[in-house]
Amino acid sequence: MRRGWRSKEPDMPLQPMSPGNGRKHEDFRVLFLYPNIQMCALMPSGIALLSAMLKREGFTVDLFDCTFYQNPLNANFPFYHASLRPVNWEEKGVRFFQSDLAADLQRKVDQFGPNLIAVSVVENTYEIGLRLVKSLRQRIPTVFGGVFATYAPEKIIKEEVVDFVCRGEGEEALVDLCIRLCRGLPVEDTPNMFVKMDGRVVQNLIRPTIDLNTLPFPDFDLFDPQSIYRPMQGKIWRTIGVETQRGCPFTCAYCNSPSNNQAYTADKSGKFYRKKRLERVREELNWLVKRYQPELIYFVVDTFLAMSDDEFHELARMYLDFRIAFWMNTRCETITPERAEWLERMNCLRMSMGIEHGNPAYRDQMLKRRVSNERMLDAFRAVAGRRYAVNGNSIVGMPGETRELAFDTIRFNRQLPKEIESSGAFIFAPYHGTSLREIAIREGYLDPESIVSLSHDAGSMLDMPQFRREEIIGLARTFSLYVKLPETSYPEIRIAERVDGVGDRHYESLLKRFREETYGVGALDPIDS
Structure with a gap:
């Protein structure tokens, strides 16, 4: 019943x-x-x-x-x-x-x-x-x-x-x-x-979705005062998260956000993906600025620029009244040269854009990311050389992937403008609620009872005969080296893929070179953003 x-x-x-x-x-x-x-x-x-x-x-x-x-x-x-x-x-x-x-x-x-x-x-x-x-x-x-x-x-x-x-x-x-x-x-x-x-x-069953405009302002007073500090680009900022919309209109197979839409539809509980009114966002920003004096706004939104041009222009003009440095996550399809210019005027500090995979057929069929390589490259070209930093996110070790397919992602990243930062590649995590998890289970790559935990963060949970765990780990840790260092370094990087004494020594040597050439530093705190 x-x-x-x-x-x-x-x-x-x-x-x-x-x-x-x-x-x-x-x-x-x-x-x-x-x-x-x-x-x-x-x-x-x-x-x-x-x-x-x-x-x-x-x-x-x-x-x-x-x-x-x-x-x-x-x-x-x-x-x-x-x-x-x-x-x-x-x-x-x-x-x-x-x-x-x-x-x-x-x-x-x-x-x-x-x-x-x-x-x-x-x-x-x-x-x-x-x-x-x-x-x-x-x-x-x-x-x-x-x-x-x-x-x-x-x-x-x-x-x-x-x-x-x-x-x-x-x-x-x-x-x-x-x-x-x-x-x-x-x-x-x-x-x-x-x-x-x-x-x-x-x-x-799930109750109907709440009107985001009726929510109280978030109670960050609950946290220790030092919790307001977050690292970003080598500096520590007073950082506050702001939600302008909830959910995502896209259906990427590696993300569990689409499952929210499905769950709320199944329980007849309304449309999960929705946006706050712009005036409410302004009120919240005014209140947060007065109470917490943030130096950095972290837009806690799956795809920040998933909006019409009219909506974007209204948001951009409103934010000019604040111009607090901000971080956002978005998709290449939401970037145009005009928007890239406006983001600079708004005082964007940093953005992340999803690449996920460099092979168009794999990205389309497996990841449900229906966007061409050229469209993604156009987006990165539009944001390159701005006063804000941009990094592209990639994933390795997804169901059905091979080493050669993974190198398609590396080759795509090498085509990006030199100003785009490469933050490495994440190893695919088969989170509950994602369709890629179901594919991995169906293909026998994953135990249905498995749960992603910190104990898996350094390795792959998938057992795939065509792409062994050791290969995935090695490629993930050397991904940025393959992207940023010259191809003449590839033989040495291949040795650095090995997770043993010899591989570790090559890896540390190459990493030091990478850091010096990329950031001009020789030692890094492992925690940043």
């Missing part, structure tokens, strides 16, 4: 799981757990919005943030960051924590006394969050939300320490859940939630 919720065993009576007793909202305490990757330093707008929503309803909120812990549990691999610029965290007084993550979380729980723990995770931080919750001495009602929770709720809800899993947007769903728990009301039919009750699971 499907009446706003689904039950795996509809013949069993539902028993409301609710620790409340009609208490006041201010007496109900919610602890956010943010199991962030080490030094991934951007305050998440999602948690800031959830906090603002809860505080607006009178709830008491606190946060345990893993970002500045240098702990093996959330260790970040410098693998992808080898070609990035150095930063000096000390100049901003940023402190790092060497203490034990689990012990500090336990101390926070003992001091704060939460009635609910809310864990926000993406797939590669899920393992960190789960292990931290399992480490607690006391059993506290716990809800998991975020990207991974939306696409793999069945995997999360089966864990003994998890009581609720929130699918889709959490702003209204979490407030609804907290009101019910606080007042002792039934929770089994809470929209968006998978609810565990007496050994069984109730699976509720």
Whole structure:
């Protein structure tokens, strides 16, 4: 039966799981757990919005943030960051924590006394969050939300320490859940939630999408003051994330954003991809500037320039009133010479544009990226030589790929204007909610039960006979070298692909040369953006 919720065993009576007793909202305490990757330093707008929503309803909120812990549990691999610029965290007084993550979380729980723990995770931080919750001495009602929770709720809800899993947007769903728990009301039919009750699971449909223009401004006060600092291009900035639209109109096979559109359509919950009104964006920027004095705006948008020319010109003219340096992510199809010029006037600092793969047939058929190489090159030419920096993102090790196909991506990157930065290539991660994951499973490259975690960040999760894991790792770590160094260096770079003593020595020598020729420096902090 499907009446706003689904039950795996509809013949069993539902028993409301609710620790409340009609208490006041201010007496109900919610602890956010943010199991962030080490030094991934951007305050998440999602948690800031959830906090603002809860505080607006009178709830008491606190946060345990893993970002500045240098702990093996959330260790970040410098693998992808080898070609990035150095930063000096000390100049901003940023402190790092060497203490034990689990012990500090336990101390926070003992001091704060939460009635609910809310864990926000993406797939590669899920393992960190789960292990931290399992480490607690006391059993506290716990809800998991975020990207991974939306696409793999069945995997999360089966864990003994998890009581609720929130699918889709959490702003209204979490407030609804907290009101019910606080007042002792039934929770089994809470929209968006998978609810565990007496050994069984109730699976509720997703509620209609929220009007983005009605959301409160994000509560970045929740975070440690040093969390506002983020590295970018060798400098540390006071950085705030801003959301101008939610979702993405494109259907790329390596991204799970299209699955949001499908999930909301399936549950008849509205159109997930939508935009804020420009006037609301202006109001939010005014408020953020006054409260936090940002030096850098980080537009937290899948494809920032996915808009009509009229919309772009309105946005550009509005932003001229601020001209705060900003970062954005976009697609080549959204770039024109006119837009490239306007971005310079708006004070863009840096942009990332997706290349993903250099072979047009593979990119079209496998990745659902229907754009020609020449159109992408035109976009990079339009933005090259501007006062902002541009980097192209590539991926290696995708399903069905071969070494020769991967070199098509390298050859494409070598055609880019010399001003375009090459930040290396990411190894394909088979995230839940992506169609490429389903292809990998179907072709026998991937165990269906596998979860992307930090333990996989240095290697490929796919087992493909035509493109072995060792080759993928070697190409990923030498990708920038192949792109930027002359072809006469290729024999030595091939040796540097080897992940052993000999390969490592060649790699370090070539990397030093790459750094000196690219940035004029010999040593880099592994954490940058």
